[in-house]
Amino acid sequence: MGSRTTLRSVAEAAGVSTAAVSYAFNRPDRLSTQLRARILAVARELGYAGPDATARSLRTGRANAIGVIFTTELTYAFSDPYVLALLGGLTETLSRSRTSLVLIPFAPVVAGLTDSQVSESLDAVRRAVIDGAVADGLTDDHPAVRALADRSLPLVRSSETATGRGVLIDDRQAGRDIGHHLVELGHREVAMLVSAPLAPGRLVDRADEAALYPYSRNRLAGVRDALPADARLRVVSGGGNTSAAGRTAAHTIIAAADPPTAIAADSDVLAAAVVEVAAGQGLRVGHDLSVTGFDDVPAAAPAGLTTVRQPIHEKGQLMARMLLDPDGTPDRVILPTELVVRASTGPAPGRRGERSAT
């Protein structure tokens, strides 16, 4: 009376031990059919729906859930095709083992956060009842990653510098592929558009490069590798990887006194924004201006976007599997990428026909 019904109250009402009630719900074979039936009947009568989830988690040490950290505004995250594909892969694998996915919010790192904001944000990370977590695109020294590591939770990362487990792609090689493709087409004036926590359109100098996401840095390095000495590469911030930010940045680039002949974007979202702006300015994409993306999201093919395909869905599946079955999976996997050439890239203007063999 008064207090909620628990395993114990059911046991008392049925005149058995709490162990018996527990077995009635968890191990039917440990009890005679009649006793189990009686216990279940008493439970139903008392409105007892089964063992409490939290208590069970505490006792068994399993939460049946894994977490994923969101450092961007969650609202935006649900419009990012990369994130969606990753979530799709994760949940597909998780749901097979009846494991939930916990979306953990962390204050977006738009501007610098004060310490107290960070520690407040960390609260959600610390309080999350999970068996492991996925941190995609976060550096080792990100507060959330650190908090997770401190909790000594199994962690899967997508970062190159992964300590512990990771599923990654060779961003630098992918960058080279893009670079070579553009160079082959005769481009010597290239702009790289990276999503970064910097104002969209802003020119990224060497000092700023530290602020870039690790994958951006690597892709950038790859593009640099591929460019010959006589080529010029400028790096421009695309802001938060949204269409709007991409358009802003695209305008800046295109309006420059000496615009590039090719723009290599960090993501298909940004690339699509560039294509849109370019078309709006009367430029023929693939002729007057070449544009490349990254990821090969579903929208890339219809848009005719040259891009690097990475198996995002599989990445999510694999990350989930690594957390569910640590022993049956490797600690580190590098997934293949592939340059997909479509209509958005073509010979550099003024050099048409010069395309070198293969």
Added chain:
Amino acid sequence: MGSRTTLRSVAEAAGVSTAAVSYAFNRPDRLSTQLRARILAVARELGYAGPDATARSLRTGRANAIGVIFTTELTYAFSDPYVLALLGGLTETLSRSRTSLVLIPFAPVVAGLTDSQVSESLDAVRRAVIDGAVADGLTDDHPAVRALADRSLPLVRSSETATGRGVLIDDRQAGRDIGHHLVELGHREVAMLVSAPLAPGRLVDRADEAALYPYSRNRLAGVRDALPADARLRVVSGGGNTSAAGRTAAHTIIAAADPPTAIAADSDVLAAAVVEVAAGQGLRVGHDLSVTGFDDVPAAAPAGLTTVRQPIHEKGQLMARMLLDPDGTPDRVILPTELVVRASTGPAPGRRGERSAT
């Protein structure tokens, strides 16, 4: 040694009570600055990252998380714009209170599930460590909803028959709005395309109607209300609310011996698929065939789709707020909808020019 470090081991190492350690982490003001510093130092030394999340949840009775049930394949869910908008609204509000969102998988009800499949699926629902849950588009007698109710967790629904709390729209009125619009345009041969757990393209008879989602039934009833006696309405299953299923259904409808002049779809996704198929068959949408959708998702405007706008994002925000602050929010809210007329609807063929005033 051997065992993980806990609040207790820190207390012992520091030579204080466990209460002191707890206070050091949760209530700085209860301890002298020096003692707190000493405890924190000892904790750091021992690699103690703070109170265990699960134990804390058990003791305080708060999980700092709310759940949302997914009955469709999760992979698909992340491509459904309605779901994404709802999730966006939910997470936006939740992240402000540092609350996580738990995505709980439940076996998709494609075909009939066996009892054991259902009870296996229910496991995730029972084990979810949450303070409340959102069940969108599920009937009262859905096993997952029942399981949640049995756990006596606060529940927010979007269903008309909501027991407890709910955020809903007037689906029937929305249906009437669509019906009136089409009737005004002179349409008398109308097909309603509903997402339902039935084969796409299949004609839905009165018996099948019980299998429709509640919102579909209500929208259907609304359309029926609006149609005059001389009009004919056929109901067709659009399957699982995907483009692919929608295209299949669209083909069936358009290929019929006596095709309708207007197709009212249950969702913008289905409507867009219809438009695509119709265009592919050389039909001019808005002239030869009128098409309406539902939701007014982002893609609807560019596609020129006539549809009913519902404030999905706000719905999500409100649902979250209801769970976070039960006392400060009403039990039941009906959100407004609005018919948005665009180019996909026009006068019925053979009646052009007859459009009645307003």
Added chain:
DNA sequence: CTCCTCCTGTTAATCGATTAACAGGGTGCA
């Protein structure tokens, strides 16, 4: 000098389960 408060820290009950170890009775078999 006495009484009252405030400040710090401790005691101990409690949240709601799981499960290894044990025990008693029935069966099967030699």
Added chain:
DNA sequence: TGCACCCTGTTAATCGATTAACAGGAGGAG
């Protein structure tokens, strides 16, 4: 008859914290 083994069910320790109630000492007011 004796012994081993299987079936059922119980005992009791444990998972890792939170927090109301209490207590001792310091300082202030009267």
